[in-house]
Amino acid sequence: MVKHSSRIELKQSAYKSNVNFIRKKIGEKPILSSVVKANAYGHGIESFVPMAEKCGINHFCVASSFEAEQVLSVCKPESQILIMGIIYEEDLEWAVAHDIAFFVYYFDRLPKALEAAKKVGKKAKIHLEVETGANRTGMNAKEFPKSIAYLKKNEDWLVFEGLCTHFGGAESFSNQFKIDRQHKKYKEFLRQCKEKKFMPQLRHIACSAAALAMKDTVYDLVRIGVAQYGFWPSPDIYFSHLHETNKKSDTSLKRIFSWKTDVMDIREVDKGEFIGYGTAFQATQKMTIAVLPLGYSNGYPRALSNRGQVLIRGKKAPIVGLINMNLFMVDISHIPGVQVGEEVVLIGRQNNNVINVSSFTNVTQLLNNEMLSRLPAAIPRTVVR
Ligand SMILES: *Cc1c(COP(=O)(O)O)cnc(C)c1O
Numbered sequence: 001m002v003k004h005s006s007r008i009e010l011k012q013s014a015y016k017s018n019v020n021f022i023r024k025k026i027g028e029k030p031i032l033s034s035v036v037k038a039n040a041y042g043h044g045i046e047s048f049v050p051m052a053e054k055c056g057i058n059h060f061c062v063a064s065s066f067e068a069e070q071v072l073s074v075c076k077p078e079s080q081i082l083i084m085g086i087i088y089e090e091d092l093e094w095a096v097a098h099d100i101a102f103f104v105y106y107f108d109r110l111p112k113a114l115e116a117a118k119k120v121g122k123k124a125k126i127h128l129e130v131e132t133g134a135n136r137t138g139m140n141a142k143e144f145p146k147s148i149a150y151l152k153k154n155e156d157w158l159v160f161e162g163l164c165t166h167f168g169g170a171e172s173f174s175n176q177f178k179i180d181r182q183h184k185k186y187k188e189f190l191r192q193c194k195e196k197k198f199m200p201q202l203r204h205i206a207c208s209a210a211a212l213a214m215k216d217t218v219y220d221l222v223r224i225g226v227a228q229y230g231f232w233p234s235p236d237i238y239f240s241h242l243h244e245t246n247k248k249s250d251t252s253l254k255r256i257f258s259w260k261t262d263v264m265d266i267r268e269v270d271k272g273e274f275i276g277y278g279t280a281f282q283a284t285q286k287m288t289i290a291v292l293p294l295g296y297s298n299g300y301p302r303a304l305s306n307r308g309q310v311l312i313r314g315k316k317a318p319i320v321g322l323i324n325m326n327l328f329m330v331d332i333s334h335i336p337g338v339q340v341g342e343e344v345v346l347i348g349r350q351n352n353n354v355i356n357v358s359s360f361t362n363v364t365q366l367l368n369n370e371m372l373s374r375l376p377a378a379i380p381r382t383v384v385r
Helices: 012-026 037-041 045-054 065-072 090-098 109-120 145-154 173-195 208-213 237-246 359-364 368-373
Strands: 007-011 029-036 061-066 080-086 103-104 125-129 158-164 202-204 221-224 257-262 264-269 288-291 309-312 315-320 327-333 343-350 353-355 382-383
Touching: 007 045, 012 029, 012 045, 012 221, 029 368, 037 045, 037 061, 037 065, 037 090, 037 359, 037 368, 045 065, 045 382, 061 065, 065 080, 065 090, 090 125, 090 237, 103 109, 103 158, 103 221, 109 125, 109 145, 109 158, 109 173, 125 145, 145 173, 145 368, 158 288, 202 221, 208 237, 309 327, 309 353, 315 353, 359 368
Parallel strands: 007 382, 029 061, 029 221, 061 080, 080 103, 103 125, 125 158, 158 202
Antiparallel strands: 007 257, 257 343, 264 288, 288 327, 309 315, 309 343, 315 327, 343 353
């Protein structure tokens, strides 16, 4: 295999520590489902899933049947997969055949699931997702009684594996009234199940923010995305944790991700010369410039032109000029002795310096999740200790 122009490393020890931290918050009993949609928030499903399994995770949530297939191709046979989003009708049989559970958010999906189950000769694992106030997917209250009746009637083929909902904005305490309302509506659905003496195996509503800051939202399973990757879901959730633990700061959640490349070329530039395209950067003195072999087509935001920094020999090297499609340049005048082929850290730590995802997202207005999840799947991901 020839080398790619950059690489991503996942730090297993940091991940393990995140899992332990989340586990402490939610208690021993609930299933900790790892949300690996969007290529594991950019971390790379292929490398991330086996690493998570080594850290004791055996349940994965994805956004589509396509992603479920990616997980299936790398996970242990005993690991569970749950599709929270799109699954096309023609893929229902495939899901059932592979014991993949899925959200059902309107009644008409149930007869189709039944049909698929009978055809495959296996039970379909159904998670009824109910509408509680987020108004994206979610079964409305009107269809619910008929849906549980249908599940009950067809118990031989349909498993009522889950009853779930998703909070629209548990990250921000200014939304608390809405989250409370959603939780209350969820309990109303649960009450109906109790009344019919037909309970789901797994009740689940908590995402990272809810699981970390709202203990009463932790039922039988939690769906944890952002926090397992070492990011606090929001300042609100971080400060609520500090308040709860009476601390001034906390490093329990650790970034597991680093992004690296190598110096491709080094050149001297005279005072007055322009660097790269256009006139975006003009050398104010004689400068030493390192050329790096990636650009915006590789996920490095163009908005960091003339603004971002990378690490070389543990020192910050500022970007000079525009981020090109496959190249950009950094100033290394203040870092003596740099050689072609030397390691460059784009995100992560080198010696005593660090570049955080947030230093990107502050400039680009992207969400951390957005920045990471957009990193091209083609960048190789490897697991390090
Ligand atoms: C993405 C997602 C999650 C995980 O959210 P985080 O805030 O990253 O923990 C949980 N549930 C559903 C339905 C989601 O789409």
